[in-house]
Amino acid sequence: MIIEFEKKDFNIKHIFECGQAFRWYDDGDHFTSIHKGKVIYIREEENKIYINSPLEDFDSKIWEKYFDLKKDYGKIKNSLIDNEELNKAKEFGYGIRILKQDEFETIISFIISANNMIPRIKKSIETISSMYGDLIFEDEKRRYYSFPSPERLASADPKDLRKYARVGFRDERIVTASKMLLEPSFNINLLKNMETDILREKLIELPGVGPKVADCILLFGFGRAEVFPVDVWIKRVMEELFIGEEVPKSKIKLYANKYFGNLAGYAQQYLFYYGRENNIGKERKKENKAK
DNA sequence: TAGCAGGACGTAA
DNA sequence: TTACGTCCTGCT
Secondary structure, X not given: OEEEEEOOOOOHHHHHHOOOOOOEEEOOOOEEEEEOOEEEEEEEEOOEEEEEOOOOOOOHHHHHHHOOOOOOHHHHHHHOOXXXXXXXXXXXXXXXXXXXXXXXXXXXXXXXXXXXXXHHHHHHHHHHHHHHOOEEEEOOOOEEEOOOOHHHHHOOOHHHHHHHHOOHHHHHHHHHHHHHOOOHHHOHHHHHOOOXXXXXXXXXXXXXXXXXXXXXXXXXXXXXXXXXXXXXXHHHHHHHHHHOOOOOHHHHHHHHHXXXXXXXXXXXXXXXXXXHHXXXXXXXXXXXXXX
């Protein structure tokens, strides 16, 4: 079974490489992605996108939701302020979409992301899935495992997470957060219905979740598109392109809100991808250090 | 081999 | 409220 649609505001590479997701592979002529215990192959041809699954139980609705296909990203881009630098970023990452990822997986993934780098985060998540998830499929490239349930991760030994999944000091955080997420006050349906600021406070109760990680979870796991996560990259990019001077991390959000309003999350993705791929702000940082 | 990159968190000012 | 040192791994 297959989903097929017009290639408009959709670029597979942009979607997966803009730093929002970790369970995907660039397999040359196609990308492979794992989500909610399912595997898909996704490829672009001329002006069409094809998503197909090697598994029997293919539910196109899951993937429509995951890729946010109902949303008109052209319209979003047009609604963002007309700013020269932002326009460049929009053009550069023209096919970015914000994925709607599984809530639990997003929480654990971004706890792992703290003080960490994307290739290492990907490796840790892959190992964790192979240790505590279920084998769902195998092709000539690799074996695919589902991301473990909160129950499975709650009973994991932090020492194993450290030793095999190389998560370092995040080991206890992962297990404790998984345990807390099994408590009634963290019931997923309860969380889903919370107002964004309340939900952020709730998420920060989890060990390993601070303001930045909470914002990533809100944006990528709970679909709160008005949220603007501030990491070292986006800080540099905002300072370089919009603010013109170094400001504390806490101030960056105020600028984002002023410029992008409730579309801040989309702007963040275009700017993050554009800034990181082009090393924006990094040179200036080096210069400052040399002084 | 030492240095660096990357957020959370505890402590101190 | 802000500023700092520490927690790890993997790369150069």
